[in-house]
Amino acid sequence: MDDKYAVFIKDVTKIYGKQAVLKKMCMSVERGTIYGLLGASGCGKTTLLKSVVGTTKVEKGEIRVLGGRPGDGKYAFPGPKVGYMPQDTALCGEFTVRDAVFYFGRIFRMTDDLILERYNNLHQMLELPPHDRYLRNCSGGEQRRVSLAATLIHKPELLIMDEPTVGLDPVMREKIWNHLYEITRSEKTSVIITTHYVEECRNVDTVGFMRKGRLLAEESPKLLLDTYRAETLEQVFLILAQNDVNLKRSSISVLENNAQNTIQVEQRRTNCGTWKRRFTVDKRRFRALIDKNWKQFYRNITGIFFLLSFPVMEIGAFLSSVGGDVRNIPVGIINNEIRDCSNFTSNGTAIPYDYFYCHFHNMSCRFLSYVDDPMIQKMYYPTLEDAMLGVKNGEIAGIIHLSQNFTYFFEKRFEDLRNENSEILDLSQIKIWLDMSNYQIGSSLKYKLVQKYNDFQDAVLTECGFDLKLYHEPLRIDNFYVGSNKHEPFIIFMLPGILITIQFFLGAVMTSQIIITDRHDGVWDRSIVAGVTSMEITLSHFILQLALCVIQTIELMFCTFVLYQLEYIGSLSLMFLLVFSQGVCGMAYGFFVSVISTDHTMANVVLTGLYLPVNLLSGWMWPVEGMVYGLRVLARCLPLTVAIESFRNIFKKGWDLSYIQVLDGFLIGIVWTIFFGLLSVYLISKKR
Ligand SMILES: Nc1ncnc2c1ncn2[C@@H]1O[C@H](COP(=O)(O)OP(=O)(O)OP(=O)(O)O)[C@@H](O)[C@H]1O
Structure with a gap:
């Protein structure tokens, strides 16, 4: 059976909330054939394809792709054997046309020469926009063609395409179909394609008609047309739908029977990935990811402006507006x-x-x-x-x-x-x-x-x-550790909290927003289907953001101690490291927020909602000693509170790592970073 079918699906059930979108769905796609999956809008086609490529987890049933289960690592799937074109274009707007295709080529570990050669052919065939046009400036149809080129670039064994021809003119649609017939004939490629233009599937090997999460029929178009004495596939679908409404099951072979006769497959949860795969890192894919993140970053001028100017603006606003002499x-x-x-x-x-x-x-x-x-x-x-x-x-x-x-x-x-x-x-x-x-x-x-x-x-x-x-009053008060600082004690009290809070929340906002954008663009899922591991994606983001975090911390320290010349007693590098480590902790927190949030709005609500409580409890607005006992304990467990105290000890007392009151500021950051990191990875694995 494994040799015969490129995709074999048996009794798959998928539930969203209370709605069963796929109901004991069965389907089989023979190798080297084109399978047209047809059905009304909302009947579950996209959900089915997502289940096949493993971006959606199904509750019940068995899915076999190229003879293996998605993610078992033996069949290069997820990976180069499959080309997946999702319904949304799922590409970064900051990519040029050429970048998009090269990104996927490199993910599939192709050499640049080979990518270039195939890219030129696809460019011609699909009449792609100029190489250097940004995708955000391309029309919907142009983006769709680029997306198709990225799917075809590595000549996969199995092509899964969700409405690739929508919005394209008839000439282009015909070109694409001809290409699909050509590759199934010459390269034995298997193709699953969904389309709303039902008649496009007249010449495919098999059509599957779906209705309300079930397959009504699965046969060659010719046989269906003959059996129902219909002129068009539209008419066949109408008859099948009416039969279904009348609870009359079609006499055409339904795969359910076929499948039950050919194989006994135990029902189990389809695991679309393994821990082993998630934790591997491939150098070439990793380089492609870093390149993608870097392009997304430096081509977004507004984003760069805010990310680099916020630390300066925030610390500058604090040092210029707080602690100054009150006048008039x-x-x-x-x-x-x-x-x-x-x-x-x-x-x-x-x-x-x-x-x-x-x-x-x-x-x-x-x-x-x-x-x-x-x-x-x-x-x-x-x-x-x-x-x-x-x-x-x-x-x-x-x-x-x-x-x-x-x-x-x-x-x-x-x-x-x-x-x-x-x-x-x-x-x-x-x-x-x-x-x-x-x-x-x-x-x-x-x-x-x-x-x-x-x-x-x-x-x-x-x-x-x-x-x-x-x-004079018989009372004399001298101060320890204040040095000859000319600045107001209020600034000195608040500064550690301000520096650490700015870096922590910048890290959190930056990470959550970038990761959610990546996920929403669909690039994350598409890359995973292409074989990239969650670990590679996470690490590639982490590295770029780490570099940003270093720059932001340098900006903060420069403004505070060079521009505003605040006097300090302790080690500047230790203070730098502490603020930086809190930035990293913030990044881990942002990662966690991105995992638990469905979209930007939710992430912003979580980040903003927790901003004030975390700040209030971190002891830089009012000393922790002034809080009730329970809150004091809670405050000391939070990542910021101890780190702020630790910074103060370096800043004004000149203490170093030999003091536990300094060391604990670093340790609590590390513990929270590991905690948020592991929890996020665990939640991702649960969600998939
Ligand atoms: N993430 C989700 N959460 C809840 N419901 C969902 C989700 N994704 C899809 N659905 C619902 O599942 C049903 C099937 O959706 P699906 O996208 O698979 O349909 P489709 O056949 O591909 O439709 P179309 O042809 O319009 O793309 C729809 O009712 C849709 O609203």
Whole structure:
């Protein structure tokens, strides 16, 4: 039987959701013959062909292709023995006409000379567009002809073509049919072809009429026409369909019987691939894949622009917009001591007259002169009530209030530090109200005003000749590890998170989008039918993206430490490696997302939906220590959190890999990368 049939299908059932698309389908295609598979739209022709080539897994039944089961590795199928032309063109838009044909020729391990020779013949026969025209610029019919050329290039033993003639003019259709008759005669090629032009199949060896997932009849067109005394195959199909509706089975030989008589085939799940095949890598195919990915990449200028400019834009936006000095915050001033400080000079405002005593003058103006700062825009109000109204109306973000006789009470306050007179204590106070509805602005003002008051007090007391230490709080705080960094602590706190998050999510988005595009174009499946393994496809993408990840990490590090000159203590190369490793982890995550997502929209929803939770839990917006216990544990298990802490330890403490707090950042990235990688490969194997 194996020698007789190129394709033998028995009792195949395929179910999509709740719909059985193929119902105990049987079919046989003899070697060296043309088999025309006909049927109404939606009857299951494409599904059947996909099951034959192994891109769809069937629930039940037996499929034999060229004597073997698809994927068992013994029969070069998937591989060069079969040429598969899917219904969609399944080629990359970034390919030129020549590239598309050469890609498949190389996948089939043909030499470039042989590909060129056959390409020239096919180019002439199929009247292909100019060699260097991009497929995205070709018409639908032109793309279809290029797709056909890519299917025929290696002269396969079995041709499986899903509507190759649709949309082509009658002359071209005739040329294609003549070519098919020619190769079946001279090269003993077996052909399965589906078409909506039923009469095209009048001269084929066998036609199979399909209806609602079943084969109604399978015979030579001549015999069918004679038996049903019909003029056309259309009429035969009509009669068969009516018979089927009336539940009368055709008396013409149905393959079911044939198959049952000729072979006992056990029912089992058709396994369209083996692990062994999936994990092999062939050098020539791999080179063709790398070439394809590279062309897809560099011919997509918009894509390149975004992939290369995003790291710079994102880190640039962060470093330029975050942590800078806040300016021009309107603050209401009520100085009940002196209304107009415009002619104020500080000379003679603090005059010591005794070892312990000092006369003060015009202290309210002197303090307000310290409040002259780019952060603060002074707005004078006559009364406290007016200023309060100003805060309510959003005109000002705070109020500074100085009482009448402020200078007098201020002097009294310093005369006797043990002064317990509450009026003196109260009226010598500068009263400040801050609008804390904007926490960052409120805290910046608070910090600035305390700083300004300390400067003011230090200057005044120094002029009085007092020992400053006596008046300072008995608390001294020094910082470890901050170096002489001139940048805001806020930037320093956030930077590790920003760098690692950018690289992680860029890796994830880049990988998921590229892989989903590849799959949706149909190139992935078509390449697999041509013999490429999932491992080869995955690795070829991985290598190109790894190179991109290196470039993106260099961009991030260059912007941060060279352009913006952020000071660091630890090893630059270690920081580079850590950010890069998170990019790789992001790529693995993107791969996983592409596997669980049916399309771009779903992948984008998953990536965007998880973006904020992962960021919030990664501890760069708010310390992990501030989270409830369960979340803290979860946060520490995520890929970003520990890596960010590890980066901070290198960046500001100068630690190296001998510290577990640095090493764990690398290890968690590696563990997650392996986890996402293995899970994705497992899910792919389950899906196929
Ligand atoms: N991935 C899928 N998920 C769910 N249903 C599907 C899927 N692919 C196909 N179908 C359904 O299976 C049925 C058969 O589809 P198929 O593409 O095999 O038909 P066809 O005979 O090739 O049609 P046409 O001639 O229009 O190409 C259709 O009802 C289709 O909607």
